[in-house]
Amino acid sequence: MCYTRTVMLTSAASPRAIWIVGAGAVGLHLAARLHEAAAVTLVARGPRAAALATEGFELTGAEQRRAFVPVVDFAAEWSVPAGAIVLVAVKATQLAETLEVLAPRLTQGQVLGLCQNGLGIAALARQRAADASLVRVACWLGAGLVGPTTVRVAGVFQLELAADEEPARSHMSELQGLLAAAGYPVTTAASVAACEWRKSLWNLAVSGPCALLDAANGAILDVPELRALAETLLAEARAVAAADGVKLSDADLERVFASTEKTRANDNAMLQDLRRGAATEIAFLNGAVARLAERHGLSAPTHAAVARLVAAREVLAGAVRRE
Numbered sequence: 403m404c405y406t407r408t409v410m411l412t413s414a415a416s417p418r419a420i421w422i423v424g425a426g427a428v429g430l431h432l433a434a435r436l437h438e439a440a441a442v443t444l445v446a447r448g449p450r451a452a453a454l455a456t457e458g459f460e461l462t463g464a465e466q467r468r469a470f471v472p473v474v475d476f477a478a479e480w481s482v483p484a485g486a487i488v489l490v491a492v493k494a495t496q497l498a499e500t501l502e503v504l505a506p507r508l509t510q511g512q513v514l515g516l517c518q519n520g521l522g523i524a525a526l527a528r529q530r531a532a533d534a535s536l537v538r539v540a541c542w543l544g545a546g547l548v549g550p551t552t553v554r555v556a557g558v559f560q561l562e563l564a565a566d567e568e569p570a571r572s573h574m575s576e577l578q579g580l581l582a583a584a585g586y587p588v589t590t591a592a593s594v595a596a597c598e599w600r601k602s603l604w605n606l607a608v609s610g611p612c613a614l615l616d617a618a619n620g621a622i623l624d625v626p627e628l629r630a631l632a633e634t635l636l637a638e639a640r641a642v643a644a645a646d647g648v649k650l651s652d653a654d655l656e657r658v659f660a661s662t663e664k665t666r667a668n669d670n671a672m673l674q675d676l677r678r679g680a681a682t683e684i685a686f687l688n689g690a691v692a693r694l695a696e697r698h699g700l701s702a703p704t705h706a707a708v709a710r711l712v713a714a715r716e717v718l719a720g721a722v723r724r725e
Protein backbone atom coordinates (compact mmCIF):
# COMPACT_ATOMS: atom_id res chain seq x y z
CA MET A 403 0.00 0.00 0.00
CA CYS A 404 1.38 3.42 -0.93
CA TYR A 405 0.05 6.53 0.71
CA THR A 406 2.09 9.08 -1.22
CA ARG A 407 0.27 12.17 -2.32
CA THR A 408 1.75 13.80 -5.41
CA VAL A 409 4.65 16.07 -4.58
CA MET A 410 5.74 18.07 -7.62
CA LEU A 411 9.31 19.25 -7.46
CA THR A 412 9.91 20.88 -10.78
CA SER A 413 10.85 24.53 -10.47
CA ALA A 414 14.04 25.96 -9.00
CA ALA A 415 11.90 27.48 -6.23
CA SER A 416 10.48 24.11 -5.16
CA PRO A 417 11.43 23.04 -1.67
CA ARG A 418 14.14 20.37 -1.37
CA ALA A 419 12.76 16.84 -1.22
CA ILE A 420 13.77 14.99 1.94
CA TRP A 421 12.85 11.34 2.40
CA ILE A 422 13.03 10.06 5.96
CA VAL A 423 13.24 6.28 6.27
CA GLY A 424 12.10 5.10 9.71
CA ALA A 425 9.21 6.90 11.39
CA GLY A 426 10.24 6.45 15.01
CA ALA A 427 11.27 9.03 17.59
CA VAL A 428 14.13 10.57 15.59
CA GLY A 429 12.47 10.22 12.16
CA LEU A 430 9.29 11.95 13.31
CA HIS A 431 11.22 14.66 15.14
CA LEU A 432 13.14 15.44 11.96
CA ALA A 433 9.95 15.30 9.87
CA ALA A 434 8.05 17.59 12.25
CA ARG A 435 10.76 20.24 12.09
CA LEU A 436 11.85 19.89 8.48
CA HIS A 437 8.48 19.78 6.76
CA GLU A 438 8.06 23.55 6.96
CA ALA A 439 11.31 24.16 5.05
CA ALA A 440 11.41 21.09 2.80
CA ALA A 441 9.12 18.64 0.99
CA VAL A 442 9.29 15.76 3.48
CA THR A 443 8.13 12.21 2.75
CA LEU A 444 8.18 9.54 5.46
CA VAL A 445 8.92 5.89 4.73
CA ALA A 446 7.28 3.86 7.49
CA ARG A 447 6.27 0.26 7.92
CA GLY A 448 3.52 -1.87 9.41
CA PRO A 449 0.37 -0.38 10.95
CA ARG A 450 2.31 2.81 11.77
CA ALA A 451 2.45 3.67 8.06
CA ALA A 452 -1.35 3.71 7.74
CA ALA A 453 -1.80 5.55 11.04
CA LEU A 454 0.70 8.25 10.07
CA ALA A 455 -0.92 8.68 6.66
CA THR A 456 -4.40 9.14 8.07
CA GLU A 457 -3.76 10.89 11.42
CA GLY A 458 -0.42 12.65 10.95
CA PHE A 459 1.74 12.76 14.07
CA GLU A 460 2.63 14.93 17.03
CA LEU A 461 5.50 15.90 19.28
CA THR A 462 4.71 16.29 22.98
CA GLY A 463 6.72 17.07 26.11
CA ALA A 464 9.45 19.68 25.70
CA GLU A 465 8.25 20.41 22.14
CA GLN A 466 4.66 20.58 20.93
CA ARG A 467 3.96 20.26 17.20
CA ARG A 468 1.51 18.48 14.93
CA ALA A 469 2.43 17.58 11.38
CA PHE A 470 1.06 15.76 8.37
CA VAL A 471 3.35 14.67 5.55
CA PRO A 472 3.15 12.13 2.69
CA VAL A 473 3.82 8.57 3.84
CA VAL A 474 5.18 5.65 1.81
CA ASP A 475 4.87 2.08 3.05
CA PHE A 476 8.28 0.38 3.05
CA ALA A 477 6.62 -2.87 1.93
CA ALA A 478 5.04 -1.26 -1.17
CA GLU A 479 6.59 -0.58 -4.59
CA TRP A 480 8.39 2.75 -4.27
CA SER A 481 11.38 4.65 -5.50
CA VAL A 482 13.19 7.72 -4.25
CA PRO A 483 13.20 10.85 -6.47
CA ALA A 484 16.71 11.45 -7.85
CA GLY A 485 17.32 14.80 -6.14
CA ALA A 486 16.00 13.85 -2.72
CA ILE A 487 18.13 13.84 0.41
CA VAL A 488 17.47 10.55 2.22
CA LEU A 489 17.74 10.48 6.02
CA VAL A 490 17.82 6.99 7.50
CA ALA A 491 16.43 7.03 11.06
CA VAL A 492 16.04 3.32 11.79
CA LYS A 493 17.92 1.73 14.71
CA ALA A 494 21.51 0.62 14.08
CA THR A 495 20.30 -2.97 14.42
CA GLN A 496 17.80 -2.37 11.58
CA LEU A 497 20.23 -0.57 9.26
CA ALA A 498 21.64 -3.49 7.28
CA GLU A 499 18.22 -4.95 6.39
CA THR A 500 16.87 -1.47 5.59
CA LEU A 501 19.77 -0.65 3.25
CA GLU A 502 19.28 -3.98 1.52
CA VAL A 503 15.93 -2.66 0.24
CA LEU A 504 16.83 1.04 0.07
CA ALA A 505 20.15 0.88 -1.81
CA PRO A 506 18.69 -0.38 -5.14
CA ARG A 507 16.17 2.49 -4.99
CA LEU A 508 18.87 5.18 -4.83
CA THR A 509 20.48 6.93 -7.77
CA GLN A 510 24.25 7.28 -8.15
CA GLY A 511 25.56 9.85 -5.65
CA GLN A 512 22.26 10.22 -3.79
CA VAL A 513 22.70 11.86 -0.39
CA LEU A 514 22.23 9.39 2.45
CA GLY A 515 22.15 10.84 5.98
CA LEU A 516 22.79 8.29 8.73
CA CYS A 517 21.13 9.21 12.04
CA GLN A 518 22.02 6.16 14.16
CA ASN A 519 23.97 6.17 17.41
CA GLY A 520 27.05 4.00 17.31
CA LEU A 521 30.42 3.18 15.78
CA GLY A 522 30.91 1.59 12.38
CA ILE A 523 27.57 2.88 11.06
CA ALA A 524 29.07 4.70 8.07
CA ALA A 525 31.32 1.72 7.33
CA LEU A 526 28.28 -0.55 7.25
CA ALA A 527 26.46 1.87 4.92
CA ARG A 528 29.50 2.10 2.64
CA GLN A 529 29.34 -1.66 2.14
CA ARG A 530 25.59 -1.70 1.44
CA ALA A 531 25.13 1.57 -0.47
CA ALA A 532 28.51 2.06 -2.13
CA ASP A 533 27.29 4.67 -4.65
CA ALA A 534 25.63 6.99 -2.13
CA SER A 535 27.09 10.25 -0.79
CA LEU A 536 27.24 9.51 2.93
CA VAL A 537 26.65 12.16 5.57
CA ARG A 538 26.78 11.22 9.23
CA VAL A 539 24.07 12.90 11.32
CA ALA A 540 24.72 12.51 15.06
CA CYS A 541 21.57 13.39 16.99
CA TRP A 542 22.16 14.94 20.38
CA LEU A 543 18.56 14.78 21.43
CA GLY A 544 16.31 12.80 23.73
CA ALA A 545 12.96 11.60 22.37
CA GLY A 546 10.89 8.43 22.48
CA LEU A 547 7.76 7.01 20.86
CA VAL A 548 4.88 6.95 23.35
CA GLY A 549 2.28 5.84 20.80
CA PRO A 550 2.24 4.91 17.10
CA THR A 551 2.03 8.55 16.06
CA THR A 552 3.24 10.39 19.17
CA VAL A 553 6.80 11.28 20.18
CA ARG A 554 7.65 12.57 23.62
CA VAL A 555 10.56 15.02 23.42
CA ALA A 556 12.82 15.31 26.47
CA GLY A 557 15.25 17.82 24.98
CA VAL A 558 17.15 18.79 21.87
CA PHE A 559 20.79 19.84 22.17
CA GLN A 560 22.29 19.73 18.71
CA LEU A 561 22.92 17.78 15.55
CA GLU A 562 26.50 17.17 14.46
CA LEU A 563 27.20 16.38 10.80
CA ALA A 564 30.24 14.91 9.09
CA ALA A 565 31.26 13.75 5.62
CA ASP A 566 34.65 12.48 4.51
CA GLU A 567 34.83 13.37 0.84
CA GLU A 568 33.29 15.36 -2.02
CA PRO A 569 30.54 15.54 -3.13
CA ALA A 570 29.20 14.41 0.26
CA ARG A 571 30.84 17.43 1.96
CA SER A 572 28.98 19.90 -0.29
CA HIS A 573 25.71 18.06 0.27
CA MET A 574 26.42 18.20 4.00
CA SER A 575 26.56 22.00 3.82
CA GLU A 576 23.16 22.09 2.16
CA LEU A 577 21.73 19.71 4.75
CA GLN A 578 23.26 21.80 7.51
CA GLY A 579 21.39 24.84 6.14
CA LEU A 580 18.09 22.96 5.97
CA LEU A 581 18.46 21.61 9.51
CA ALA A 582 19.43 25.03 10.84
CA ALA A 583 16.39 26.54 9.10
CA ALA A 584 14.32 23.91 10.88
CA GLY A 585 15.62 25.20 14.23
CA TYR A 586 18.32 22.66 15.10
CA PRO A 587 21.65 23.91 16.41
CA VAL A 588 24.00 22.21 13.91
CA THR A 589 27.75 21.73 14.13
CA THR A 590 30.15 19.73 11.98
CA ALA A 591 32.88 17.28 12.96
CA ALA A 592 36.27 16.91 11.28
CA SER A 593 35.53 13.40 10.05
CA VAL A 594 32.85 10.74 10.11
CA ALA A 595 34.92 8.74 12.60
CA ALA A 596 35.25 11.74 14.94
CA CYS A 597 31.51 12.37 14.68
CA GLU A 598 30.71 8.74 15.55
CA TRP A 599 33.09 8.66 18.50
CA ARG A 600 32.06 12.03 19.94
CA LYS A 601 28.37 11.13 20.00
CA SER A 602 28.92 7.51 21.02
CA LEU A 603 30.91 8.56 24.10
CA TRP A 604 27.72 9.44 25.94
CA ASN A 605 26.07 6.14 25.09
CA LEU A 606 29.27 4.21 25.89
CA ALA A 607 29.49 5.64 29.40
CA VAL A 608 25.84 5.97 30.36
CA SER A 609 23.48 3.75 28.33
CA GLY A 610 24.79 0.29 29.26
CA PRO A 611 25.39 0.84 32.99
CA CYS A 612 22.01 2.55 33.50
CA ALA A 613 20.20 -0.03 31.36
CA LEU A 614 21.74 -2.86 33.39
CA LEU A 615 20.69 -1.26 36.67
CA ASP A 616 17.26 -0.12 35.45
CA ALA A 617 18.22 3.42 36.46
CA ALA A 618 17.62 6.89 35.01
CA ASN A 619 20.63 8.72 33.53
CA GLY A 620 21.20 10.75 36.72
CA ALA A 621 22.45 7.62 38.53
CA ILE A 622 25.78 8.13 36.74
CA LEU A 623 26.18 11.45 38.56
CA ASP A 624 24.64 10.46 41.87
CA VAL A 625 26.23 7.06 42.55
CA PRO A 626 30.03 7.33 42.96
CA GLU A 627 30.60 3.72 41.82
CA LEU A 628 28.74 4.42 38.57
CA ARG A 629 30.60 7.65 37.99
CA ALA A 630 33.88 5.76 38.44
CA LEU A 631 32.66 3.08 36.02
CA ALA A 632 31.73 5.76 33.47
CA GLU A 633 35.19 7.33 33.83
CA THR A 634 36.86 3.96 33.26
CA LEU A 635 34.69 3.38 30.17
CA LEU A 636 35.62 6.83 28.85
CA ALA A 637 39.34 6.30 29.44
CA GLU A 638 39.25 2.96 27.60
CA ALA A 639 37.20 4.51 24.79
CA ARG A 640 39.65 7.38 24.44
CA ALA A 641 42.59 4.98 24.02
CA VAL A 642 40.76 2.90 21.42
CA ALA A 643 39.59 6.02 19.56
CA ALA A 644 43.20 7.27 19.43
CA ALA A 645 44.31 3.95 17.92
CA ASP A 646 41.41 4.37 15.49
CA GLY A 647 42.76 7.79 14.45
CA VAL A 648 40.38 9.98 16.48
CA LYS A 649 41.76 12.25 19.20
CA LEU A 650 39.08 12.88 21.80
CA SER A 651 39.56 15.98 23.95
CA ASP A 652 38.98 16.48 27.67
CA ALA A 653 35.99 18.62 26.64
CA ASP A 654 34.53 15.67 24.68
CA LEU A 655 34.71 13.54 27.82
CA GLU A 656 33.41 16.27 30.14
CA ARG A 657 30.45 16.84 27.81
CA VAL A 658 29.23 13.33 28.71
CA PHE A 659 28.61 14.42 32.30
CA ALA A 660 27.14 17.80 31.27
CA SER A 661 24.67 16.05 28.92
CA THR A 662 23.80 13.60 31.68
CA GLU A 663 23.05 16.49 34.04
CA LYS A 664 20.60 17.90 31.46
CA THR A 665 18.92 14.52 30.97
CA ARG A 666 19.20 13.18 34.52
CA ALA A 667 15.52 12.25 34.78
CA ASN A 668 15.48 10.33 31.45
CA ASP A 669 15.48 6.57 31.05
CA ASN A 670 17.87 6.00 28.15
CA ALA A 671 16.86 4.19 24.95
CA MET A 672 18.84 1.04 25.80
CA LEU A 673 16.98 0.73 29.10
CA GLN A 674 13.67 1.27 27.29
CA ASP A 675 14.61 -1.39 24.72
CA LEU A 676 15.36 -3.94 27.46
CA ARG A 677 12.12 -3.12 29.29
CA ARG A 678 10.06 -3.82 26.16
CA GLY A 679 12.06 -6.94 25.30
CA ALA A 680 13.64 -5.42 22.17
CA ALA A 681 17.21 -5.85 20.91
CA THR A 682 19.57 -3.03 21.93
CA GLU A 683 22.31 -1.27 19.94
CA ILE A 684 25.02 -2.64 22.28
CA ALA A 685 26.92 -4.32 19.41
CA PHE A 686 27.44 -0.85 17.85
CA LEU A 687 28.46 0.71 21.18
CA ASN A 688 30.45 -1.04 23.94
CA GLY A 689 30.63 -4.21 21.82
CA ALA A 690 32.17 -2.21 18.96
CA VAL A 691 34.79 -0.66 21.27
CA ALA A 692 35.79 -4.12 22.53
CA ARG A 693 36.13 -5.40 18.94
CA LEU A 694 38.10 -2.33 17.79
CA ALA A 695 40.42 -2.63 20.80
CA GLU A 696 41.20 -6.19 19.81
CA ARG A 697 41.81 -5.16 16.21
CA HIS A 698 44.35 -2.56 17.39
CA GLY A 699 46.09 -4.94 19.81
CA LEU A 700 44.59 -3.16 22.83
CA SER A 701 42.07 -4.32 25.36
CA ALA A 702 38.92 -2.64 26.59
CA PRO A 703 37.84 -5.05 29.31
CA THR A 704 35.20 -2.79 30.85
CA HIS A 705 33.47 -2.31 27.48
CA ALA A 706 33.67 -6.05 26.84
CA ALA A 707 32.06 -6.75 30.23
CA VAL A 708 29.26 -4.19 29.72
CA ALA A 709 28.60 -5.60 26.24
CA ARG A 710 28.38 -9.16 27.58
CA LEU A 711 26.08 -8.17 30.43
CA VAL A 712 23.72 -6.24 28.15
CA ALA A 713 23.73 -9.15 25.68
CA ALA A 714 22.82 -11.46 28.56
CA ARG A 715 19.99 -9.12 29.58
CA GLU A 716 18.72 -9.22 25.98
CA VAL A 717 18.55 -13.01 26.18
CA LEU A 718 16.82 -12.92 29.57
CA ALA A 719 14.37 -10.29 28.31
CA GLY A 720 13.56 -12.51 25.32
CA ALA A 721 14.86 -9.86 22.88
CA VAL A 722 17.30 -12.23 21.19
CA ARG A 723 17.43 -16.02 21.11
CA ARG A 724 20.56 -17.90 22.14
CA GLU A 725 21.64 -20.05 19.16
Ligand SMILES: NC(=O)C1=CN([C@@H]2O[C@H](COP(=O)(O)OP(=O)(O)OC[C@H]3O[C@@H](n4cnc5c(N)ncnc54)[C@H](OP(=O)(O)O)[C@@H]3O)[C@@H](O)[C@H]2O)C=CC1
Pocket residue numbers: 423424425426427428429445446447448450476491492493494496499500517518519541542543544545546547671683
Ligand atom coordinates in the same frame (compact mmCIF):
# COMPACT_ATOMS: atom_id res chain seq x y z
N1 LIG B 1 15.46 8.52 20.42
C1 LIG B 1 16.48 9.34 20.70
O1 LIG B 1 16.38 10.23 21.55
C2 LIG B 1 17.78 9.22 19.97
C3 LIG B 1 17.99 8.20 19.06
N2 LIG B 1 19.19 8.15 18.38
C4 LIG B 1 19.43 7.09 17.43
O2 LIG B 1 18.55 7.20 16.32
C5 LIG B 1 18.24 5.91 15.80
C6 LIG B 1 16.72 5.75 15.76
O3 LIG B 1 16.27 5.77 17.09
P1 LIG B 1 14.75 5.98 17.49
O4 LIG B 1 14.10 6.91 16.56
O5 LIG B 1 14.76 6.28 18.93
O6 LIG B 1 14.20 4.50 17.24
P2 LIG B 1 12.68 4.07 17.03
O7 LIG B 1 12.62 2.62 17.32
O8 LIG B 1 11.79 5.00 17.76
O9 LIG B 1 12.47 4.31 15.48
C7 LIG B 1 12.97 3.51 14.47
C8 LIG B 1 11.83 3.35 13.48
O10 LIG B 1 12.33 2.83 12.27
C9 LIG B 1 11.35 1.90 11.79
N3 LIG B 1 11.96 1.01 10.83
C10 LIG B 1 12.90 0.07 11.03
N4 LIG B 1 13.22 -0.53 9.88
C11 LIG B 1 12.44 0.04 8.93
C12 LIG B 1 12.30 -0.15 7.56
N5 LIG B 1 13.04 -1.06 6.92
N6 LIG B 1 11.39 0.59 6.90
C13 LIG B 1 10.65 1.51 7.52
N7 LIG B 1 10.74 1.74 8.84
C14 LIG B 1 11.64 1.02 9.53
C15 LIG B 1 10.92 1.20 13.05
O11 LIG B 1 9.74 0.47 12.81
P3 LIG B 1 9.29 -0.69 13.81
O12 LIG B 1 8.70 0.02 14.99
O13 LIG B 1 8.32 -1.46 13.00
O14 LIG B 1 10.53 -1.48 14.16
C16 LIG B 1 10.75 2.38 13.98
O15 LIG B 1 9.49 2.99 13.81
C17 LIG B 1 18.93 4.91 16.74
O16 LIG B 1 20.14 4.51 16.20
C18 LIG B 1 19.16 5.71 18.01
O17 LIG B 1 20.28 5.25 18.75
C19 LIG B 1 20.16 9.08 18.56
C20 LIG B 1 20.00 10.07 19.47
C21 LIG B 1 18.81 10.23 20.25
Ligand SMILES: CC(C)(CO)C(=O)C(=O)O
Pocket residue numbers: 519541542543544559604605661662665668670671
Ligand atom coordinates in the same frame (compact mmCIF):
# COMPACT_ATOMS: atom_id res chain seq x y z
C1 LIG C 1 20.77 13.63 24.64
C2 LIG C 1 21.44 12.33 24.94
C3 LIG C 1 22.90 12.62 25.27
C4 LIG C 1 20.81 11.77 26.17
O1 LIG C 1 19.43 11.67 26.10
C5 LIG C 1 21.38 11.47 23.73
O2 LIG C 1 21.76 11.96 22.71
C6 LIG C 1 20.93 10.07 23.66
O3 LIG C 1 20.02 9.65 24.42
O4 LIG C 1 21.44 9.31 22.83
